[in-house]
Amino acid sequence: MIDSFVLKNDFPILSRSIHGKPLVYLDNGATSQKPQAVIDAMSTFQSTHNANVHRGIHTLSEEATAKYEAS
Known part of the structure; x- marks a missing residue:
């Protein structure tokens, strides 16, 4: 079973407090x-590969496409 407290530590924003209470974010329909x-x-x-994926023939686009496909 996954320990929710351990999992929460992976998300930096969840270390915040709002109005003195721990942040609980439930608006995942808008963003996760x-x-x-x-x-x-x-x-x-x-920082190092930002370019259009599947849309260019230059080196950065080819690198970005390879990274995208490998992920």
């Missing part, structure tokens, strides 16, 4: 909060 591993992967991609 991301675990640190996803934030890190997105940051790396945006």
